[in-house]
Amino acid sequence: MPDSAASPRISRRTLLKAGIAGGAGLLLARWLYTSTTTPQSTPYGALDADARAIVAAIAPVMLAGALPANDPVLLQETVAGVEQAIAGLPPAVRKEVDQLFALLSFAPTRALIAGVWSTWHEASPASIGAFLDRWRDSRLALLRSAYGALHQLVFAAWYGNSNAWPAIGYAGPPSLEVG
Amino acid sequence: MTAAVLRQTPLPDPFRAGIASGWKVIDASALSADLALQADVAIVGTGAGGATAAEILSEAGLSVVMIEEGPLATSSDFHMLEREAYPQLYQESAARKTRDKAINILQGRCVGGGTTVNWTSSFRTPPTTLTHWSRTFGIAGFSEADLAPWFERVERRLNITPWEVAPNENNDVLRRGAEALGIPVATIRRNVKGCWNIGYCGVGCPTNAKQSMLVTAIPAALSNGATLLTRTRAWTFDHSGGNVTALNCVALDPRGTDPGPRRIVVRAGTFIAAGGAIGTPALLLRSRAPDPAAIVGKRTFLHPTVVSAALMPHRVDGYAGAPQTVYSDHFLDSLPVDGPIGYKLEAPPLHPVLVATTLSGDGASHARWMRELPRMQVLIALMRDGFHAQSEGGTVSLQGDGTPSLDYPLNDYFWDGARRALATMAEIQFAAGATTVMPVHAAGASYADWSEAQSGVAGLPLKPLATAVVSAHVMGGCPLGADSRRAVTDHDGRHHHLDNLYVFDGSLFPTSVGANPQLSIYGIVAKLASALAQRLAPTRTALRD
Numbered sequence: 001m002p003d004s005a006a007s008p009r010i011s012r013r014t015l016l017k018a019g020i021a022g023g024a025g026l027l028l029a030r031w032l033y034t035s036t037t038t039p040q041s042t043p044y045g046a047l048d049a050d051a052r053a054i055v056a057a058i059a060p061v062m063l064a065g066a067l068p069a070n071d072p073v074l075l076q077e078t079v080a081g082v083e084q085a086i087a088g089l090p091p092a093v094r095k096e097v098d099q100l101f102a103l104l105s106f107a108p109t110r111a112l113i114a115g116v117w118s119t120w121h122e123a124s125p126a127s128i129g130a131f132l133d134r135w136r137d138s139r140l141a142l143l144r145s146a147y148g149a150l151h152q153l154v155f156a157a158w159y160g161n162s163n164a165w166p167a168i169g170y171a172g173p174p175s176l177e178v179g
Numbered sequence: 180m181t182a183a184v185l186r187q188t189p190l191p192d193p194f195r196a197g198i199a200s201g202w203k204v205i206d207a208s209a210l211s212a213d214l215a216l217q218a219d220v221a222i223v224g225t226g227a228g229g230a231t232a233a234e235i236l237s238e239a240g241l242s243v244v245m246i247e248e249g250p251l252a253t254s255s256d257f258h259m260l261e262r263e264a265y266p267q268l269y270q271e272s273a274a275r276k277t278r279d280k281a282i283n284i285l286q287g288r289c290v291g292g293g294t295t296v297n298w299t300s301s302f303r304t305p306p307t308t309l310t311h312w313s314r315t316f317g318i319a320g321f322s323e324a325d326l327a328p329w330f331e332r333v334e335r336r337l338n339i340t341p342w343e344v345a346p347n348e349n350n351d352v353l354r355r356g357a358e359a360l361g362i363p364v365a366t367i368r369r370n371v372k373g374c375w376n377i378g379y380c381g382v383g384c385p386t387n388a389k390q391s392m393l394v395t396a397i398p399a400a401l402s403n404g405a406t407l408l409t410r411t412r413a414w415t416f417d418h419s420g421g422n423v424t425a426l427n428c429v430a431l432d433p434r435g436t437d438p439g440p441r442r443i444v445v446r447a448g449t450f451i452a453a454g455g456a457i458g459t460p461a462l463l464l465r466s467r468a469p470d471p472a473a474i475v476g477k478r479t480f481l482h483p484t485v486v487s488a489a490l491m492p493h494r495v496d497g498y499a500g501a502p503q504t505v506y507s508d509h510f511l512d513s514l515p516v517d518g519p520i521g522y523k524l525e526a527p528p529l530h531p532v533l534v535a536t537t538l539s540g541d542g543a544s545h546a547r548w549m550r551e552l553p554r555m556q557v558l559i560a561l562m563r564d565g566f567h568a569q570s571e572g573g574t575v576s577l578q579g580d581g582t583p584s585l586d587y588p589l590n591d592y593f594w595d596g597a598r599r600a601l602a603t604m605a606e607i608q609f610a611a612g613a614t615t616v617m618p619v620h621a622a623g624a625s626y627a628d629w630s631e632a633q634s635g636v637a638g639l640p641l642k643p644l645a646t647a648v649v650s651a652h653v654m655g656g657c658p659l660g661a662d663s664r665r666a667v668t669d670h671d672g673r674h675h676h677l678d679n680l681y682v683f684d685g686s687l688f689p690t691s692v693g694a695n696p697q698l699s700i701y702g703i704v705a706k707l708a709s710a711l712a713q714r715l716a717p718t719r720t721a722l723r724d
Binding site: 149 | 190258259260261262265266271272274279280281283375377379385386434436437498499531532534535536540541542543545546547549550552553578579580582621643644645
C-alpha cells in the first residue's frame with residue numbers, strides 16, 4: 001500500500017516504543033491523578049481550568065473549517081457543550097474522562113504521550129493536529145479510544161449548537177405549528 | 180375551528196393529561212424520604228418488554244409497580260433537538276460503549292425505553308431465526324405459527340402497517356441502487372398512527388404518532404391503576420429459598436446520572452426483569468441470583484453495524500421524512516444462517532450530531548463532508564450475530580461501582596462480514612448515482628466509482644476503533660430454554676432457579692434476531708405475559724376470554 005512506503009520498519013519500531021511508553025504513561029497519569037485529586041473536585045463533569053484549556057485548544061483544530069476562527073463566544077459555547085455532554089455521562093465514564101484530561105494536563109504525560117511539548121495555551125495548531133493524527137492512527141487501541149472520546153465530545157458539542165447549522169445546510173427542526 | 184384558533188392550540192399531550200387525572204407516577208429523584216411499595220407484580224423496565232407485560236398484567240386485575248431508571252419525558256418535552264434528547268432519553272447520553280470503546284450503542288433510557296426513541300421499524304422475528312432457535316437451542320413453543328397470533332395482536336394494538344408514503348430520498352437511494360443491481364428490497368412496516376413524516380422519531384416523537392410504549396401500553400397500565408416510579412434504578416433482588424422476596428432500588432439524583440440519597444423497596448408476589456439486555460443481566464449479577472452454569476450476561480448480541488456514506492448529485496435531506504422505510508434482507512437470505520455472517524441493509528436518519536460523531540476524522544476533511552449534509556446519503560449493514568461458533572457475542576459484567584460493562588470483542592468472522600457489507604453498500608450507492616462513497620473508517624478513504632471502491636474496500640485495514648461500528652439493538656444474555664445448563668429461564672420466561680422471577684425482554688433471545696427487535700420483544704412478551712396473567716389471575720383472565 002502506498003502509505004506504508006516510507007521506511008515502514010523504522011516507523012513501526014518508533015510506534016512500538018511510543019506504544020509501550022504510552023501504556024506506562026497512562027498508568028502513571030492514572031495513579032498520579034487518583035492519588036492527588038479528591039473525588040468531589042469535578043462535580044457532574046464540570047471541567048477544571050486545565051481541562052477547559054485543553055478543550056479550548058483542541059476544539060478549533062478538530063473543528064477547523066467548521067468552527068469560525070477567532071470567535072471566542074462560539075469557542076466558549078463549544079467548551080460549555082463539552083462540559084454539558086460530560087455531565088450527562090454516568091460516574092464511571094466521567095471518571096475515565098477525568099483521567100484522560102489529567103493525562104493531557106500533566107506536563108510529562110502531555111509531552112511523552114500526546115507529543116505536545118508546550119502548554120496547551122501555547123501549543124500551535126500544527127502540533128495539536130499532529131497529536132490528534134497520532135492518536136487517531138495509533139497502533140494502541142487505548143490511544144485510538146482516547147481520540148474517539150475527544151472526537152465524540154467535541155463534534156457533539158459543536159453540531160448540537162444551532163449556530164453550526166447554517167454552514168451545513170441544516171434548517172433545524174420543522175415548525176409544528178398547527179393550521 | 181378556524182385556522183387562527185388551531186394555531187393557538189398546543190399539540191395534545193395525553194400523558195400529562197393522564198397525570199392530571201390522577202395516574203400514580205412518582206419521580207424518585209424528588210423523594211424526601213425512603214419509600215416502600217407493595218404490589219402483586221413488580222416490573223423493572225418500561226421498554227418494549229416491561230410495558231407490554233404491565234399492560235397485560237394490570238388488565239388482568241393485578242396490581243403492578245413499574246420501575247424505570249430513566250426520566251419521564253412526554254411529547255411536550257420533545258423539541259426535536261439532539262442536544263436535549265441524547266442526554267435525556269438515552270443510556271450514557273447516546274454514547275454508551277463496549278468495554279474497549281469500539282462499538283457505540285444507542286439504547287433508550289426513559290419511560291418507554293427504546294420504544295420512545297427508536298426509528299419505528301417493525302419486523303416479525305424472521306422464520307429462519309425461529310427455526311435456528313428450535314433446532315440449535317431446543318426452544319419449543321416459539322415457531323412462526325406459535326407466534327403469529329401474538330404478532331397479529333400486537334400489530335393491531337400498535338397500528339403496525341406498511342409505510343404507504345413514498346420513502347424519503349435517503350431510503351429511496353437504497354431502493355433504486357439495490358433494484359438496479361437486482362437485489363430485492365421491501366418496505367418497512369412502522370408502528371405509527373397519523374405520522375407527520377417529519378423524521379424525528381429518534382429524539383422522541385413530538386406528535387405522539389409513534390405508537391411507542393409511552394403512548395400505548397404504559398398509559399393503559401396506569402389507567403388500570405399501576406404505579407410508575409421514574410429515575411429509579413433497580414439495584415438488587417433479595418432472594419431466599421428459591422424465591423425473590425424484595426427488590427431494592429436506588430433513587431437517582433435529579434440529573435438522573437448518579438445515585439441520590441433515597442432508597443426504595445418493592446415487595447411483590449412476582450417480579451419481572453425487563454431492563455434490557457445490559458440492564459437485566461447486570462441486575463441478576465448484582466443480586467447474586469443462582470447461576471450455576473455461569474451463563475448470565477454471556478452471549479449478548481448487538482447486530483454490530485458498519486456504515487457507508489455517499490454524496491449524491493442532488494439533495495437527499497436525510498434528516499427529513501420517516502427515517503427507515505426501505506430494507507433489504509438479501510444478504511441474510513442468500514447465506515446459510517450458520518455460515519459466514521449475513522447482514523440486513525437499512526438507511527439511518529441523518530441528523531447533525533449523529534452524523535458528525537459517526538463520521539471519522541476531523542479538521543478540514545470532516546468539515547467538508549458536513550458541509551455536504553444535504554447531499555449526503557448513508558447506508559448501514561446490521562450483522563446477524565450469534566448464529567455461528569465464531570459469533571459468541573459479548574459478555575456483560577459488573578464494574579467496581581456495580582454498574583454494567585459489555586465486553587464485545589470484534590473478531591475476523593465479524594470483519595469478514597464488515598468488509599463484504601462495506602463493498603455491497605458502496606456498490607448500491609454508486610448504482611443509485613452516488614458521485615463519492617466513503618466507508619466510515621479512520622483511514623478516511625473515499626472513492627469515485629465502484630471499481631475504485633471495490634479494490635479500496637478490499638484493502639482497508641479493518642479494526643476496532645478505526646472502522647466505525649455502531650449498534651442500536653442489544654439482545655441476549657439471559658436466554659430462554661428448557662436446559663438450565665444453557666438457559667437462564669424456562670420457556671415461560673421464568674428463572675430456572677427463582678420461581679417467582681421472570682425475564683421479559685430482549686435478553687431472552689439465544690441469538691440476535693436478525694431484524695430490528697422491537698416487534699420480536701412485543702410479540703414474545705405478549706405471549707409470556709398473557710400466560711403469566713392466566714396463572715396469577717385465572718378468574719379475571721377467563722372472564723375476559
